[in-house]
Amino acid sequence: MSQRTYNELWADAQLELSRLLTEELPADSNRPQKDRVVFFQRLAMLYVRYLQVFRQLDKVYDQVVHPQKRRVIQAILEGVMGRVLELKNEMVEKEFSEYHYMDDVLHDLKLTPIDLEIPIPCYFINECSKELQEQKMMLTDILKMVEVTESPEPLMAKDMSQEEAIKIIQVGERARQGRLRAKLNEASRNMNRMYRINDPGTVGIELAAVSIQKVWRGYIQRKRAKIARDEEMIFLGMVMDPKYRVPCPAETTAQANEASTRIKQEEYDEDYQKSIVAVTNQLRDVEGHDMSKTMKEQIRQWFVDCRDATGSFPDYPDEEDGGSALIFAEKNPQELKEEIAAKEEEESNNKPKGKEEKKEKRGNDAEEEEAGLKMLPSAFLSDLEIGNKTFVDFWQTRNESKNFNQRHEVELIKEEKRKVIEAEIRVQVDEQMRQELAEWKLAVDKDKGGKTKGNAKKKKASKSGKKKKKEKDLTADRTLESLCQELVEQGLLKKANNVRLQDMLGDYSYLGTTLRQNDIEPMPSLSDVRQVLSLYAIIPLGSQAVHEKAPLIKAILLAGPAGVGKKMLVHAICHETGANLFDLSPLNTAGKYPGKSGLAMMLHMVFKVARLLQPSVIWIEDAEKMFYKKVPKEEKELDPKRLKKDLPKSLKLIKGEDRVLIIGTTKDPISADLKSLCKMYSKIILIPRPDYGSRYILWKQLIKKWGGEVTKALDLSCLAKISDGYTPGDMVRVIQSVVTKRRILQQANRPLTAAEFVAPLAKIDPVFQEEEEALKSWYAKTPLGKKRIRAATGKEEEEAPVKGKDAKKKGKK
Structure with missing residues (x-):
């Protein structure tokens, strides 16, 4: 377009x-x-x-x-x-x-x-940005270097004598010859059966010709009927025309145009950046002096007006309040002086009053809640x-008839940069005019209030100096490259797989509304899971501006049976946002950085590098192990609860500007302590086994992905029905075992059928109804699950006014 x-x-x-x-x-x-x-x-x-x-x-x-x-x-x-x-x-x-x-x-x-x-x-x-790209390149180089050094050495063959080598070759050759002879014998036997018939007469020849004609005419007619049926289905719009399955010329040209447009974007952006620098320098040289002169004249006039109106020179506005920018507001000197005095009074208010105001606000909020539901600010x-x-x-109404190539407009750059240059010059002018005002006061007014204000400023500075203690940087003397290399060598920083979120195949839940109307809580579909993770993980990690202002989500827990795609979703989030993947799974950290100091160092390094290389994802596989109710005997040596206390502390240090997300995955959340698990993960997402619609899509797309052809001989509906309870991981394993290279070559003569997938599918245990019900009942005990049950039973409405009364009482106190 x-x-x-x-x-x-x-x-x-x-x-x-x-x-x-x-x-x-x-x-x-x-x-x-x-x-x-x-x-x-x-x-x-x-x-x-x-x-x-x-x-x-x-x-x-x-x-x-x-x-x-x-x-x-x-x-x-x-x-x-x-x-x-x-x-x-x-x-x-x-x-x-x-x-x-x-x-x-x-x-x-x-x-x-x-x-x-x-x-x-x-x-x-x-x-x-260029810095991020350089960091990514540095990280990829480290990962490649470590992969090369850690790659296993080629297996060396054992020394053997010449006689032993000849015997092995002879055994292989004799076996090959035996297989070849067996095939030739079978072919010769089939040929002999064909020629073991008596000499047929003329009648036999005619019968043979008629039977051949029958078969041939039947084959031709079936072929014509199939062609006619396919044409009818294409005409009715029920089947896609084969010529549209291959990318048409218009589609390929459109894709090429899109690619060339992206290249053009980069070129135009480079020209725009260069133009900004040139225009800024030009404005600073040409208009900078006039701006400074005009500002000084206006400020001096303001000094004189204030003295005429109030009898004394004004106090110069602080930099925090905007400096001389306040002077140019549409206010007279008296109003401006009163406004500055009012601000100082507000700053000197006592703390107890603030507490009373907060209590009053709480009371008002409670009254609003009683009145009804309102949208949050x-x-x-x-x-x-x-x-x-x-x-x-x-x-909207800009005339761009002369800008056909859609390049940048210089006049707009000038309008923007004038404000920037004006702000830069204003800072310099403010310093000069403050000094000039002090000289005027000494010479004319000899104002006594200057000392008190100076003291107040000092007090303010001393108060502002008391800031919270910063975290101790345990690796202040180390470079980012060395930290990344150590984390990669220890297996804590990994390369994410090349997986897209759209590869998480799943159909829309068409019965969700109907089930809820009948007071039945539906299980979400895989399409719903995909949408939720896009909103909670991908968009905040991808955009800094969104992450800073949107509701902050620090940790997400993905719970579901084995094989539903939890690990794949973690890698997809990293791939879609370009995030780095850190692995703090209990089994991965076992034996690494021993002791309390080692644990503190490991967490410090991971979170420091994660912030510097943001966006970052910290993955915790088998998250339930960290919060075990009772550690199994076979896992006591691994110390899976090692991060239980320190990781939540590190989680609290993540702020709005840090695009760092912790994602836990668990297949057995029931074995963990629910309270501590919910305290750690603010969002818990239950991933179900696929429903019928999702299974149909999964079978179709996965078979095509592995080289199989989906024909009418393959009853996908039947296959989706009998695979109820099986996860996408189970389906992938079955397809890999059936659709082999040899089977792909045989498809032309023998198409794939549903029966071929049944036997390997039967060898795998499905996710039984009991396991899914156990996960449902576990989720019902989570904070959001409890609220859902209360709302369904009507208890939430009963409890709401009670909460309002309590809030009122607190407000009155």
Whole structure:
């Protein structure tokens, strides 16, 4: 598509975004809602609509070439992503479930389940800074170097005599000749059977000819019928035309155009960066002196006006308050002086008053909760409003007929950089004018208040000097490269597998809404799991701006039977975001860095490197071992509970600016202490065995992936039905055992059938219903599971007013 088309798509997305903002921003729109169902319906509608804007903006940002537009689009895109995360967080808190079923919303908006898929922006990986790219290159070099050194030595053959070698060769050759003779004998026997017939007469020859004709005509007719049936199915739109299965020329050219557009983006961005430097230097040289002179004249005039109005020279505003920027606000000298005095009074307020205010706020919050459900304040709506205003003011009606190539515009750079240069010059002017004001005061006013203010400033400085103690850097004398090398050698820093999140195959849960209407809690589908992990892990790790403002998630626990794809999901998260993978599994850390000091050093190194090389994922396989109720005898030597106390402490040190995520995986969470496990992991995601729809897709796609052909002879529906209870890992093992290289070559004459997969499938134990029910009952004991049960039984509504009364009492105290 052309750049004009993407500009129109951006305009459409902004139009929908402006509609959403008009619905959300007015104070009247956030009225308390007593009906929980109606409130959730509104949240779901907003979530789906924001998600569609997210999809459009992601497509636009990927292909727009104009460097200044791209920066505006990126800021809006990150704001939309953050708002989607906020709405998801609110839906979880109001419905008490990680999974939501919005069939009615999709129906109202005329959308399909595919529209609920969370897109993963390409810029997460493609647009890393140069420093990050250099760090990644350094890490890949270390991993390659360690792999080469640790690769096993080639197996050396044992010394043997010449006679022994000849005997081995003879045995192999005689076996080969024996197999060849057996084949020839079988072929000769078959030939003899054919020629063991008496000489047929003319009647026999005619009968033979008729039988041959029958077979041939039947074969031809069946072939014609098949062709006619295939044409009919293509005409009805029930089967894809074979010519469209192969990428058509238009598709290949479109892909080539997209690739060339990305190259063009890089070229235009380099030109833009160079132009920024040139324009900034030019403005500083040409307009810098005039700016400084004008500022000084305005400030001196302000000194004189203040003296005329109040009888004394004013106090110069502090740098923290904005310096002389306050002077140029639309206020007279008296108002400005009163405003500065009011700020100083606010700063000198006593702490007990602050506590009373907090108590009053708590009381007010309780009253609001009693009134009904309200949406939480958003950290992204203000950014979206600014981005929408920028689009309306600058880009919506801008005439770009002369900028056909969509290169950067110099005038816009000048407008932006004038403000930056003005701020730089203002700092220098403020220092000079402070000194000048002090000289004026000494010469004319001899103001006594200067000393007191100087003392106050000193006090402020002394108070601000008392900061919290920083963490001790145990490896201050070591370079990042040496730390990475040590972690790689110890097996704590690993290379993530090349797996995408879309490889986690699974169908949409079509019965979710129906089951909930009948008071039955449905098991989530693999598609639901994929969407939840995109929101909780991939988007926050991929975008720094989103991670800082969105609800902070530090640790996620993936619980489910063996083989459902927990490990694959961890690697997919790393691959989609370009994150580094640290392995702190109990079995991996066993015997490494012994003692308390060694443990402290290991955690310090892992978290330090994880922050420096962010985004990072810290993976804990078999997370239940760390919180065992009772350690098994065979695992006591490994000391699996070694990290139980220290890891949660390190988890607390992760802040909003640190794109570090801890992911635990467990197949036996029942054996762990639930309280400590829930304290460590704020989000617990239950991954189920695949349902019928997911199994059908898995069989079809996995067989194709391993080289098999899916024909009518292969009854996938039957295969999906009999494989109930089996995990994707079991299916992969079965397909690998059946679809071998030899079997792939035989497919032309003997297509694959469902019966071939039954025997190897029967040798594997499935996930029985009892195991799944045990996982369900375990999840029901988690904090979110308990809330869900209370809401289903109606106890949550009964407890809500009691909590409000307690809050009121606290507020009155």
